[in-house]
């Protein structure tokens with residue numbers, strides 16, 4: 001049985017993952033409108049990944065006989081100055097998510113909830129990847145600056161990103 005504290009924290013995290021999904025969909029729609037289909041693609045896949053993160057927590061709460069409570073999703077920004085600006089915002093956001101995951105991890109240890117701690121281990125690793133992905137793209141966009149050909153080629157590269165459902169979704 002999940003403690004109330006853990007259940008509340010997991011429900012907050014579900015809301016944060018859906019907010020992330022909404023943020024990245026908004027970024028995707030911004031770059032779609034800007035004529036950057038590859039960058040839009042990258043963010044639309046990020047949107048799918050975040051929905052999967054929420055779903056993993058939803059599945060987990062249900063597996064533990066808990067109660068999923070869906071809350072209102074706050075408004076998200078709608079424009080960014082440049083791709084570099086959007087990826088900097090992505091990194092800053094993922095760092096916040098990492099802090100949230102770490103806080104729940106610490107809570108599971110206080111509550112002696114080792115099953116939830118183990119489930120969160122997947123997210124701890126996932127956050128390393130999320131931050132690394134954003135950082136690498138910040139470096140690339142910073143390197144090319146306003147170079148039109150560079151931006152075109154990087155957009156083409158990001159058009160190749162495909163969605164792979166995380167294995168944790170089926171556990």
Ligand code: MG
Pocket residue numbers: 017020049050053097
């Ligand atoms: Mg996430």
